[in-house]
Amino acid sequence: MSGNEKISELDKVLTQFNVFGRYHCLFMFWSFLALASNAVFCSNFVFSAEEVSYRCKDEGFGNDTCTNMANSTAECSEWTYEDPNSFVAEFGLACQDWKRTLVGTMHSFGYMVGLLLVGPMSDRLGRKLSIVITGMLGGVFGVARSFTSNYWLFIALEFLEGAIGDSCSPMFILTIEIVSSRNRLLFYILCSFGYPFGGVLVSLSAWKFTYWRTFLRVIYMPALLFFAYLFLIDESPRWLLIKGKKDKAIKIIEKAAEKNKIKIDKTLLEKMECEKEKSVNFFRLLKMTFESKIILKRFLICLVWWTTSTFVAYGLSINSVSLRGNKYVNYALTSLMDVPANFIILLSQNYFKRKxxxxxxxxxxxxxxxxxxxxxxxxxxxxxxxxMASKLMSSFYFTITYMFTSELFPTYTRNSMHALCSSLGRIGSIIAPQTPLLMHYWSGLPSLVFGSVSLIAGLITFLVPDTADNSLPDTVKQAEEIGKKGDLKKPAPDFVIDKDKDCSRL
Structure with a gap:
């Protein structure tokens, strides 16, 4: 039996499940909440460390200036802040705007480093346990930040939260692995409505709880409940098969079938196999992956996708609070652009696939x-x-990048490679919090930079194959066959909706 045939047996089993059945609807809800927490964790600095006006008590200094108009070498000894309870005021950051924007940059840098840890951890310990560990740590570090009175300790905790306190990566991989290839896109898109929900939630929370310490406690305390995911979700059957734990995988599938009130052929379950993981360490697995010139080229292209997606999407969201009108409403509207984006992605990729x-x-x-x-x-x-249209486009290509990347690499290192691309691509989100500073030179400079990198990313996408109809590859060889004539493809559409079954609104 070839590798492609083996993985098709698992797909045959998963295809029998309707993603609107009870089991998958429940998982969809828990995934929705986990992805919403990612949006809250990654963007709350926009409000917790927001810009605040200040002036020197010495009338010789001009408003919001850091230099004495009469003596350029004079320094202000005492500042008056528009909001004395703000992050900027409590840490005394007048004329140190870089320290304020460093909060967002450090979170993204931590996330970049952490993905190199969380990805392998998910491949080793499993998707489920990784979700619980990272989700709870995010809550711990977030609440701890709300109590600190030392700026650099705050920054250190921000880094740690980004590094090992975000469950997004393992939750994404689990989400796409528990459904068949024909339903991957639909299921992930439905779960990913958690992202705009999280964006709206963080803006409304900031509007209601204006004191930054209270705001942090309100949004991070619920993350401690990630412990409950040990009992609320199941491990990925695909990961269990790769680890040689076929019996556990079968039990999970049978449990899902019982909840969805369907019967699975026992013979089909027994045939279900994935090529077992070889006894080599993580770095050896990466070396095996990168020895393929085809996979290496795709990896480099994925890096450009991720850097562009994180840079533009985060950059546009961060700069939205500088638009005219209510900053909370503007940020919420920007986040809500993901909603029409998701619906359009579903329709467009059903007809035009990924590329x-x-x-x-x-x-x-x-x-x-x-x-x-x-x-x-x-x-x-x-x-x-x-x-808003620009943000809509960034939502398009960020979502497609997430899906496309996961389909280009083998199961052995799928989460690790996805995490590696996402990690190194976080260079974009590291730089994004600094883009408001470019407006001091020209108000249109951030948009000009966003447009230039998007153009480059679009042009190099012509160099990769489409993956929409392929089963997820298990090995490097299978991954290399994607896009070649004679590879295993499925004529079925990306998703099939059973109109007789539905689940309640999330």
Whole structure:
């Protein structure tokens, strides 16, 4: 039996499940909440460490300036802050704006480093346990930050939270591994509505709890309940098969079948196999993967996708609070752009698969960002529409990048490679919190940079094959066969909806 045939047996089993059955609806809800926590954790610094106006008590200094107008060498000895209870005021960050933006940069840097740890941990310990560990640690570090009075301790805790306190990576992998290849896209998109929910939740929480310490406690305390995921979700059957734990995988599938009130052929379950993981360490597995020139090329392209996606998506969200109007509403609206994006992605990829929509969204997003700075100043409504449309495009290609990357690499190192691409690509989100500082030189400079990198990413996407109809590859050899003539493909659509079954709104 070939590798492709073996993995098809698992797909045959998973295809019998309707993703709107009870078992998958429950998992969808728990995944929804976990992905919402990612949006909350990654973006709360926009409000907790927001910009605050200040002035020197010495009238010789101008408002919001850091230099005495009469004597450029004079230093202010005491500052008055617009909000004395703000993060900037409590840590005395007047004229040190880089320390304020460093909060977001350090979180992204921690996330970048942490993915190199969380990815292998998920491949070794399992998706489920990794979700519990990282989710709870995120809550611990977040609450601890709300009590600290030392700036550098705050920064250290921010780094640790980003590094080992976010369950997004293992939850994503688990989400796509518990369904068949034909339903991967639909199921993940439905779960990923957690991202805009988290964005709206963090903006409304900041609006309600204006004191930054209270705000942090309110959004991080619920994360301690991730412990309950030990009992609420199951491990990935695909991961269990790779680890040689076939009996456990079968029990999970039978449990799911019972909840969905369907019967699975016992013979089919016994045939279900995945090639077992070889007894080599993580670095050897990576070496085996990178020895393939085809996989290496795809890895480099994925890095460009991830860097562009994180840079533009986070950059546009962060800069949205500088738009005219209520900053909380603006941020919530920007987050909600993910909702129509998800619906459009479902429709477009059912007809056009992965590659064409990814190229289109990159190029259209590039055009919108490049054109935005040159709009007439008196057309503020048009500027807002263009800005939101740019965010919509970034939502398109960020979501497709998540899915596309996971389908290009073998099961042995899928989570590790996905995490590695995501980790190194976080260079974009590390730089993104600094983009508001570019507005001191020219207000349109951030958009111009966003557009340029989107254009480059769109052009290099022509170099990869489409993966929409392929089963997830288990080995490097299977991964190399993607896009070649004669590889195993499925004529079925990306998703099938049973109109007789549905689940309640999340």
């Amino acid at each position: 064409a929509p990814l190229i289109t969204s990159f190029l259209v997003g590039a055009f919108l960002c490049l054109a935005h700075p040159f709009l007439p100043a008196n057309l503020s409504w048009l500027s807002l529409i263009m800005y």
